Amino acid sequence: MSTHLITGAGSGIGAVLARRLLDRGDHVVALARDAGRAKQIAAELPGAAVIVGDLSQPGRLSWAFSKQHLPDRIDSLVHAAGVVDLGDVGDLPATLWEQQLAVNLVAPAELTRLLLPVLRVSEGHVVFVNSGAGLRANAGWSAYAASKHGLKALADALRAEESAHGVRVTSIFPGRTATPMQERVHHQEGAEYDAERFITPDSVATTILTAIDLPRDAIITDLMVRPGR
Template sequence: MATHLITGASSGIGAALARALYERGDALVLLARNEERAQQLVAVFPDATTLVADLEHPESLRASLGERMPATLDSVLHVAGVVDLGPVSELPAEVWRRTLDVNLAAPAELTRLALPALRATRGRVVFVNSGAGLNASPSWSAYAASKFGLRALADALRAEERGSGVRVTSVFPGRTATPMQQKVHEQEGAEYDEAEWIRPESVVTAVLTALDLPRDADLTDIRVRPGA
């Protein structure tokens, strides 16, 4: 039985991914931002291990997780993220700090803490990035910067861990029908129709393909775009 540590399992792509892995019998370690969210995850995934860890404060992760980090992990799946749009002239420092902490610094610290468990199984780290990690648009500066940084983190980690057997995949979804996308539309002042965008389950298919790939090949960067 494979064991996966997942962030962002409460909604969107993370929830769909946790559900797919849970239904096929894999063991889950789910990170929740607070006790209330942890209890919600327990209700949905009663057999999973649920840990409380605040990604807005990456420096607290070591103390929060402590000795509860599993000895072995087959994957760490970074799905959690935040987005706040606005031009550079209007985005305050606290937005930049929160965005970079949750989207970049927390994945880096969590990966650091999980590496011994990943090396033990020659596991995989998956960073669910974004199309904004490839191209930056007006009003997307903070989010895009965090995702460009996440891509750099993945590339450096892949090179560093090649000898250990730990593999690293970046997934770059286009706009996906999630609560985050609904929030983006609200910030853009646009109507939201989830039927226009990628289904979370389609992104999950890409992630599962990377997880299940035999060791004679690797998937390093996966771009998922809306169909015609």
């Protein structure tokens, strides 16, 4: 039975992925931002273990984990959590830059660093759920796109550094996906939200599973997923 640690397992792509892994008999460890959210996720994902760590405060993750039991084996670490706040460069305050960089970039780097010893022993797989914004930046998307461009750089560097240890690294770049975060984006854009126009979270989860389940003689390094309509 494989063990998968997933951030963002309480909603959207991460939640769908966690359920599919549990349904096939794998062990899932979900990361929650606080104790209250941990109880909610545990109720929503029966059979999953939940640990607590606030991604908006990456510098405190080490302390938080020192108070909890972490798995002795991790076959995949999936970074699916993220936040987005749109705004032009001339209008976006430093606090929103800091929040998006912390959750979307610094926390994945720190979480990966803390779990690398286990990932090396397990010859595990690190999956970064990036975004189309990680490949190009449009007006109003500067902070979010910067965090996602940085996430691609993190993945590329990690892949080069850890291949000798048998750790595989994949970046997934989904286009607009029908998640609560996408609904929030549309609200910020002042646009009508129509989930039927976008990729389903299940389709993105399928691409993640494809990467994770690929035989070890090959690796998907970067995978772009776009709406088919």
